Amino acid sequence: xxxxxxxxxxxxxxxxxALAAPALxxxxxxxxxxxxxxxxxxxxEVRIVELNRxxxxxxxxxxxxxxxxxxxxxxEASYVGAETARQTISVPETGEVGVTLALLSNQGETIVVIxxxxxxxxxxxxxxxxxxxxxxxxxxAIGQFPDQNVAESLRRLPGVNVLNDQGEGRFVSVRGLDPExxxxxxxxxxxxxxxxxxxxxALDVISSDIIESIEVKKSLTPDMDADTIGASVEIxxxxxxxRKKDLLSVKLEGSYNDYVGKVTPKxxxxxxxxxxxxxxxxxxxxxxxxxFETDNIEAADWNExxxxxxxxEVEYRxxxxxxxxxxxxxxxxxxxxxxxxxxxRGTFSQFDDHEYRRRTTLIFNEDPASGTADSAFFTDADxxxxxxxxxxxxxxxxxIASQQIGIEHDDGVWKAHLSGSWAKSSExxxxxxxxxxxxxxFDGDGVDVTMDYSDDRVPLYSVSGNTADFFDPANYKFNRLxxxxxxxxxxxxxxxxxxxxxxxxxxxxxxxxxxxxxxxWRDKSYNFTGVYYGDYNGTLNAGTLxxxxxxxxxxxxxxxxxxxxxxxxxxxxxxxxxDQYETDLLSLPSNYSAEEDILAGYGLARYxxxxxxxxxxxxxxxxxxxxxxxxxxxxxxxxxDVIPVSFDRNYTDWLPSLTIRxxxxxxxxxxAAGYKSLVRPKxxxxxxxxxxxxxxEAEFGNPDLLPYRAWNADASVxxxxxSKGAVTLGAFYKSIDNFIVDQTLQTPGTFQGVxxxxxxxxxxxxxxxxxxxxxxxxxxxxxxxxxxxxxxxxLNYTYTDATGTVLNDGDINDPREITLPAASRHTGNIVIGxxxxxxxxxxxxxxxxxxxxxxxxxxxxxxxVDNHFQIDLSxxxxxxxxxxxxxxxxxxxxxxxFAYQNFDSRKRLLQFEEYGxxxxxxxxxxx
Numbered sequence: 012x013x014x015x016x017x018x019x020x021x022x023x024x025x026x027x028x029a030l031a032a033p034a035l036x037x038x039x040x041x042x043x044x045x046x047x048x049x050x051x052x053x054x055x056e057v058r059i060v061e062l063n064r065x066x067x068x069x070x071x072x073x074x075x076x077x078x079x080x081x082x083x084x085x086x087e088a089s090y091v092g093a094e095t096a097r098q099t100i101s102v103p104e105t106g107e108v109g110v111t112l113a114l115l116s117n118q119g120e121t122i123v124v125i126x127x128x129x130x131x132x133x134x135x136x137x138x139x140x141x142x143x144x145x146x147x148x149x150x151x152a153i154g155q156f157p158d159q160n161v162a163e164s165l166r167r168l169p170g171v172n173v174l175n176d177q178g179e180g181r182f183v184s185v186r187g188l189d190p191e192x193x194x195x196x197x198x199x200x201x202x203x204x205x206x207x208x209x210x211x212x213a214l215d216v217i218s219s220d221i222i223e224s225i226e227v228k229k230s231l232t233p234d235m236d237a238d239t240i241g242a243s244v245e246i247x248x249x250x251x252x253x254r255k256k257d258l259l260s261v262k263l264e265g266s267y268n269d270y271v272g273k274v275t276p277k278x279x280x281x282x283x284x285x286x287x288x289x290x291x292x293x294x295x296x297x298x299x300x301x302x303f304e305t306d307n308i309e310a311a312d313w314n315e316x317x318x319x320x321x322x323x324e325v326e327y328r329x330x331x332x333x334x335x336x337x338x339x340x341x342x343x344x345x346x347x348x349x350x351x352x353x354x355x356r357g358t359f360s361q362f363d364d365h366e367y368r369r370r371t372t373l374i375f376n377e378d379p380a381s382g383t384a385d386s387a388f389f390t391d392a393d394x395x396x397x398x399x400x401x402x403x404x405x406x407x408x409x410x411i412a413s414q415q416i417g418i419e420h421d422d423g424v425w426k427a428h429l430s431g432s433w434a435k436s437s438e439x440x441x442x443x444x445x446x447x448x449x450x451x452x453f454d455g456d457g458v459d460v461t462m463d464y465s466d467d468r469v470p471l472y473s474v475s476g477n478t479a480d481f482f483d484p485a486n487y488k489f490n491r492l493x494x495x496x497x498x499x500x501x502x503x504x505x506x507x508x509x510x511x512x513x514x515x516x517x518x519x520x521x522x523x524x525x526x527x528x529x530x531x532w533r534d535k536s537y538n539f540t541g542v543y544y545g546d547y548n549g550t551l552n553a554g555t556l557x558x559x560x561x562x563x564x565x566x567x568x569x570x571x572x573x574x575x576x577x578x579x580x581x582x583x584x585x586x587x588x589x590d591q592y593e594t595d596l597l598s599l600p601s602n603y604s605a606e607e608d609i610l611a612g613y614g615l616a617r618y619x620x621x622x623x624x625x626x627x628x629x630x631x632x633x634x635x636x637x638x639x640x641x642x643x644x645x646x647x648x649x650x651x652d653v654i655p656v657s658f659d660r661n662y663t664d665w666l667p668s669l670t671i672r673x674x675x676x677x678x679x680x681x682x683a684a685g686y687k688s689l690v691r692p693k694x695x696x697x698x699x700x701x702x703x704x705x706x707x708e709a710e711f712g713n714p715d716l717l718p719y720r721a722w723n724a725d726a727s728v729x730x731x732x733x734s735k736g737a738v739t740l741g742a743f744y745k746s747i748d749n750f751i752v753d754q755t756l757q758t759p760g761t762f763q764g765v766x767x768x769x770x771x772x773x774x775x776x777x778x779x780x781x782x783x784x785x786x787x788x789x790x791x792x793x794x795x796x797x798x799x800x801x802x803x804x805x806l807n808y809t810y811t812d813a814t815g816t817v818l819n820d821g822d823i824n825d826p827r828e829i830t831l832p833a834a835s836r837h838t839g840n841i842v843i844g845x846x847x848x849x850x851x852x853x854x855x856x857x858x859x860x861x862x863x864x865x866x867x868x869x870x871x872x873x874x875x876v877d878n879h880f881q882i883d884l885s886x887x888x889x890x891x892x893x894x895x896x897x898x899x900x901x902x903x904x905x906x907x908x909f910a911y912q913n914f915d916s917r918k919r920l921l922q923f924e925e926y927g928x929x930x931x932x933x934x935x936x937x938x
Contacts, residue, residue: 037102039076041110043068045122050254054140060085063519063620067140071252077423078516088112092132092735125151127844132735143230143670144725162214169787169807172838172859177305181213185242187811189833192241198356203502205409205436207537208695216362218297218338220279223249230684230725233613233628237666237688240721248340251283251291258283264933270304289346296339305330306564308923313914319382320915327371329562335363350422362409367573372399385465391453401448402571407440426512435503443495444576449487449553468923471565484554484569492544504533520620529611535694536604541597545590595650603640603698624672636660640699656699658714678731690719696773709767717749736790745781750815756868779815801847808839835859849889856882877909898932
């Protein structure tokens, strides 16, 4: 055929001959490329038609068949968006046949390797070739990722959404489930979390510029780590063997936030080069600075009196944030032979977050004097009205680093992998004013406040009566300053992994036995020290540090100057008086350390033919955990004792699985998978620690927490169009024992000798069930006439029903059914793209429905996060072959964050945030 080029060579390979099972058998090795010879084609399917044997090309486009009996055979290569290519080859009794296949597109043109269509084709081929149920994002041949942010790119995939932090996508939710139910790896290395209180990794720490692909695996096989119920998110950086030609690209970008009104920079360098035929180096570095502002309102302690619903406390928060990211990767890949490769991979990411927060807080100590369905009127003639004005100046740095070295062998008969890795994450503060507070208590001073609740999301206040005292900054005296001298979270893991597989050629396919092991040794610790200053020797009021507000929702002045607190403290440190008791309570209770050692082994059997793939086996994981904390004993005036506390936890899980992939005809793939998995509790939730604030709001660890354990079932039907496109329909079911939920009790009590007014701690629920469906459609509209042939459409929707039962206060006679935390019932995405000539346009919308964020003592105290719909636009223009201009408009519709509780028949505000749109623009240059 004109769409294929073949080159054949025959030689003796001592290793392959020694390991081959039949007495007389050869090998077929080769590479699949695009006809332009720019990139190799990963996940192309290559068949030996007469033997019903199939192989999938690796990231360098290579494939190998071992134990091929001597004879004449037809080799067939297929790739979504390309013509199927066939050719007859002659295999000798011993030796190697080398084949190079170059494919054309279905339209008889060179395969597109740049832009949206290239990314879609690559993603669909990797999805089609996968063992289980998965979705993939890839970058194109010039190193362009679909989005500027890894987390925000992921939400374009079916069943994937992202939970935002101050308007930026951070944590990935799959099938509407809690991000804590996912696992994340970078180049096969499990990433520990830099934050002290989670296992999940915030993906905004890692720049998309260093990423080659992200695969979201929604079903498991025995050779995979079993600690996931949502999905395994596998991130891979670049390799020099990903493409046929060297790559050097530079990207320069500016970012403009509508609220800040200034342009901030971003830049990256990306490269890949071969040094000879058998060695290559690749890598990149990226820098991004972003400045933005957030307007926020938070409310707490909703109550009702005299038919009037009201919040006892309302906070108006003005955030000014600067974030800087530096990410880098350096990889080396080498071939020791045609079948054996070595690799060394290293990554580093640093994320600096400098946050200023000005806050005005209203606290009503008495019931309202009057009110309506939409308002409440408070007067200090009836009781005290407290007003606080404070400032937080916090700088924290997160770092994630990983190193890996390994060797791989695949000669078509024997397959082996051995690697060792190290990963370390940290989050550190060493000087943060958090916060400095001024307050005034009005009691009989003639101050009246009216709260307007007509807008559920934005309750506003107005002041009448003695407004002079209310707005006089000198009337707000120094109350306290908390200085974080050290907040140090460190999470470090070493791992060793080995796999060995032996394949046997059958008359109608191939059979393989595989086994392996993995050891993971993890240490996580958190150390906090701070100083509580309760008085000031001299005159200090809000007027001393007065600043200008940038808050847009209402007038919250007078506010403090955001740069003033740290400067004033350093200049007048000797005048601040330490409260030792409060300092001890601030510093001692939250420190902990944990060791978690996991030893795993597995065995599996695999059958492959050109229509059927079956993978079955079992994995065993043994977990040993040591938890160290301390119980801080106090008498209400002094800390009288600090008692070290330690717990050991050990358990073993046997985890069977079965995966079936059936392709009854070309381009129709049916999959089914059943497997058992687990998710271990957060180490911070297990640790025997507690924290409590001045309002007696306490959080306790729970060393008795059990891991989630789940039986999972997945099924899907996928049809791939001859042109670039596919339609998929899937269903999933999960039965989860011991699911974990944070419960907040607002009834005063005593726990472990500590008095509290409000208690939050993690508890195990009973059994939860999760079931749902997901559907996706993607298509390049090349069949349309004229300019319309450049259209591209991607749609996906996921429905998830996730419910469980908890016992109120542990009472077996008082069960309560809830939705699982962070589980959205509906998620969906739509992307409309256009590529024609030098123009590349895209409009993307993403939606997720509300979810339960935190469990209260009863349904009226549950915290929910409202639905979210966001629109993003992007445009690229090819100026020359090597220069592309681009622009993005993020959050076009100014989508907002809204958390609430259902109290007194309305959504009552707990948190509201808005950020404004962000515009990015720049150029990418390839050399």
